[in-house]
Amino acid sequence: MSHYEAYLIDLDGTMYRGGKRVEGAAEFVKYLETKQLPFMFLTNNSSKTAIQVADKSNDLGIPARKEQIMTSSMAAAIYISLQQGPSKVHIIGEQGLVDAMVQEGHEVVDDHPDVVIIGIDHNISYEKLTKACLHVRNGASFISTNGDRSIPTERGMVPGNGALTSVISVSTGIEPVFIGKPESIIMEQALARIGYDKKQVLMIGDNYHTDISAGINAGMDTLMVETGVSSFQEIKNYHRQPTYKYKNLMDWMNEKKQKG
Amino acid sequence: MSHYEAYLIDLDGTMYRGGKRVEGAAEFVKYLETKQLPFMFLTNNSSKTAIQVADKSNDLGIPARKEQIMTSSMAAAIYISLQQGPSKVHIIGEQGLVDAMVQEGHEVVDDHPDVVIIGIDHNISYEKLTKACLHVRNGASFISTNGDRSIPTERGMVPGNGALTSVISVSTGIEPVFIGKPESIIMEQALARIGYDKKQVLMIGDNYHTDISAGINAGMDTLMVETGVSSFQEIKNYHRQPTYKYKNLMDWMNEKKQKG
Numbered sequence: 001m002s003h004y005e006a007y008l009i010d011l012d013g014t015m016y017r018g019g020k021r022v023e024g025a026a027e028f029v030k031y032l033e034t035k036q037l038p039f040m041f042l043t044n045n046s047s048k049t050a051i052q053v054a055d056k057s058n059d060l061g062i063p064a065r066k067e068q069i070m071t072s073s074m075a076a077a078i079y080i081s082l083q084q085g086p087s088k089v090h091i092i093g094e095q096g097l098v099d100a101m102v103q104e105g106h107e108v109v110d111d112h113p114d115v116v117i118i119g120i121d122h123n124i125s126y127e128k129l130t131k132a133c134l135h136v137r138n139g140a141s142f143i144s145t146n147g148d149r150s151i152p153t154e155r156g157m158v159p160g161n162g163a164l165t166s167v168i169s170v171s172t173g174i175e176p177v178f179i180g181k182p183e184s185i186i187m188e189q190a191l192a193r194i195g196y197d198k199k200q201v202l203m204i205g206d207n208y209h210t211d212i213s214a215g216i217n218a219g220m221d222t223l224m225v226e227t228g229v230s231s232f233q234e235i236k237n238y239h240r241q242p243t244y245k246y247k248n249l250m251d252w253m254n255e256k257k258q259k260g
Numbered sequence: 261m262s263h264y265e266a267y268l269i270d271l272d273g274t275m276y277r278g279g280k281r282v283e284g285a286a287e288f289v290k291y292l293e294t295k296q297l298p299f300m301f302l303t304n305n306s307s308k309t310a311i312q313v314a315d316k317s318n319d320l321g322i323p324a325r326k327e328q329i330m331t332s333s334m335a336a337a338i339y340i341s342l343q344q345g346p347s348k349v350h351i352i353g354e355q356g357l358v359d360a361m362v363q364e365g366h367e368v369v370d371d372h373p374d375v376v377i378i379g380i381d382h383n384i385s386y387e388k389l390t391k392a393c394l395h396v397r398n399g400a401s402f403i404s405t406n407g408d409r410s411i412p413t414e415r416g417m418v419p420g421n422g423a424l425t426s427v428i429s430v431s432t433g434i435e436p437v438f439i440g441k442p443e444s445i446i447m448e449q450a451l452a453r454i455g456y457d458k459k460q461v462l463m464i465g466d467n468y469h470t471d472i473s474a475g476i477n478a479g480m481d482t483l484m485v486e487t488g489v490s491s492f493q494e495i496k497n498y499h500r501q502p503t504y505k506y507k508n509l510m511d512w513m514n515e516k517k518q519k520g
Contacts, residue, residue, distance in 0.1 A: 171423035
């Protein structure tokens with residue numbers, strides 16, 4: 001696999017799980033650094049800023065600079081710029097989404113938005129959903145950071161942003177543009193930022209339905225690890241398979257060493 | 261139309277709209293009373309108790325006793341009894357839903373419910389949705405008072421209970437049983453209560469997609485008025501038409517008078 005020029009890497013389930021580092025994650029990233037191979041972390045999590053994500057990663061011993069982070073919020077902010085330039089955006093979401101919009105030069109507004117964007121919001125309310133529906137019905141573009149139906153937590157699977165988004169799409173009858181994995185939009189932003197063609201870049205992740213599908217949808221080679229959501233057993237009959245499958249990134253490192 | 265033995269009548273959009281009585285509504289109900297024709301009001305609104313609904317109706321000059329009200333919450337409570345007897349129910353919803361469950365003899369619980377039921381809740385929160393998702397994933401039956409995607413208000417179309425319900429169904433992948441119009445469940449409860457066969461009862465309402473479809477789905481004759489949500493123009497190419505169409509119930513009264 002050393003023929004890839006650059007790497008896009010999922011975080012949750014691939015580098016860490018909850019507050020714990022995944023086996024081989026730190027070694028793999030340090031290997032990339034030693035070889036001076038460019039890499040970027042891609043997360044569907046819209047609630048955290050790039051700095052917050054990098055801090056968490058560093059705290060867990062996985063070296064990451066904020067320039068190496070792309071969240072679905074950042075990809076959404078860039079997408080809006082490309083589509084319609086600096087815009088008035090009405091936000092349902094948390095700090096990471098607000099910061100991404102402001103940093104990209106968009107104006108956060110309550111009324112008369114050009115765009116309604118929704119990301120995970122643990123303080124979701126009927127009034128927030130109502131306002132979003134009214135704006136979308138009045139013609140604002142409708143964007144959702146990601147379509148994740150549920151999020152694994154210690155309590156079990158809890159509602160993800162895709163589930164919250166459905167309130168607006170079901171009520172208005174208007175479907176949003178989704179930005180995050182498995183959509184190609186976040187992948188294209190990341191490839192543009194890292195500066196390599198998709199054929200030269202490997203996408204690494206644990207979740208078949210987001211990470212691996214995103215890579216396949218974007219025309220990239222993919223490496224699936226079994227350290228998070230999806231299992232090889234579960235995906236064995238799927239038509240579209242990852243290019244590579246390794247139990248974890250330590251196995252990949254070991255195989256590399258054996259091959260010399 | 262005098263050959264019908266009993267009448268099921270929608271409230272919002274048919275008897276009143278917001279705080280205003282619809283033309284012909286009071287006269288029509290008084291005519292039924294004079295002729296001693298039994299009638300019952302059916303509402304998808306799950307948030308109000310039967311007494312609250314009857315009070316509003318009476319305040320607007322439309323005579324209604326609480327025994328003549330069936331809300332989607334009441335129909336849901338009866339449905340649960342018929343399906344599985346007295347049950348432990350976990351509720352997302354407002355006073356009308358809680359009261360209906362308690363009056364039917366169900367126990368309202370926070371944990372380990374037999375049933376999760378959702379009705380419109382203006383204090384919806386991420387924690388409420390999370391708990392409901394966890395219970396449904398753990399095997400609780402999943403019931404929704406009604407599938408209304410949006411509710412007309414002075415501000416515009418705002419999210420209905422069907423839109424809120426989608427958070428749980430999208431997140432868990434499990435579809436609920438819907439109780440209210442256009443489903444047959446609320447109709448069967450109402451017919452059982454009023455004590456006539458469906459062929460002897462006329463369903464009256466303004467909303468094609470709830471009231472009229474409910475009547476048609478239940479095998480009843482239907483009368484559509486144009487005083488609320490749906491227009492005759494909008495439905496003119498639909499395959500399934502209402503049995504009768506009148507601009508409002510005053511027109512129906514006038515035609516009756518002319519015919520003597």
